[in-house]
Amino acid sequence: MMKLALLNELRDQNPVVFNIANFVTVQDVANGLNALGASPIMSAEVQEAETMVQIAGAVCINLGTLTEQQIHQMHVVGQFANQYHKPVVLDPVAVGAVPYRKAVAAALLEAIDVAIIRGNAGEIAALADIDWQAKGIDAGKGQGDLVEIAKACAQKYHCCVILSGPTDVITDGTRVAQVHNGTPLFQLHVGSGDLLSSIVAAFTAVNDDYFEAAQTACLVLAATGELVASQLTADRPATFAVDLIDKLSLVKVSEITDITVIN
């Protein structure tokens, strides 16, 4: 069930979201979370992993620019997150294009209980072992039914899955919700997916029904982007990115409710 009141809850609670981020989009993610009403913190040092997890309401692990040292940190952080009952969101960047990354993600998913996996079609299909032609960090092309792919991934890893794209498919392996809001401008801005994953983590920090938290996060970002795009006179990816940060801090529940397209 969609619960947009969670946006106000998030702003009241201002949860700390601990991100193992990539070096490409880290600032967008920090500013986007901050604007929305969460409190981002990034760390790459394994020595402070336990404290970071303790002070956080949720953890987002992004594989974007992984190194061996960081993979070790991801395992340590994930284990502390499970120990302290903090939800983990995994963003499996480019696992559909790079087999090494798929192996890293599979090992993490074996070792750690993850609340939500958030990826594009190419990434989620790869994790579900379904044939798809992913392209770098992008979804690429494939034939399959996106709902069935997302469900297969959720069933395989016993967690919620968000398969994002023009329509976001959200599933716990049985129940399915789809958010149809958004704008193609998201695809012209590198980091839209990373921001979504961290926003998903922020909502899991304030709501322990992860299927519900995932839906709200997808709708809030997609609808906010759609509102921003409706004010632009041409496709301006850079302006879109800046205006998106502004709108994430200004957007009201009523504005999102007015344009919500979900089933």
Ligand SMILES: Nc1ncnc2c1ncn2[C@@H]1O[C@H](COP(=O)(O)OP(=O)(O)O)[C@@H](O)[C@H]1O
């Ligand atoms: N063509 C599109 N139309 C509407 N929204 C989109 C479109 N493509 C992506 N989005 C939105 O962009 C965000 C990032 O998703 P996505 O592009 O799938 O991630 P990634 O950047 O990891 O590939 C999501 O909120 C998704 O709903």
Ligand SMILES: Cc1ncsc1CCOP(=O)(O)O
């Ligand atoms: C370009 C790039 N290279 C490694 S991570 C990254 C950013 C991925 O961002 P997103 O998946 O959110 O578009």
Ligand SMILES: [Mg+2]
């Ligand atoms: Mg991505």
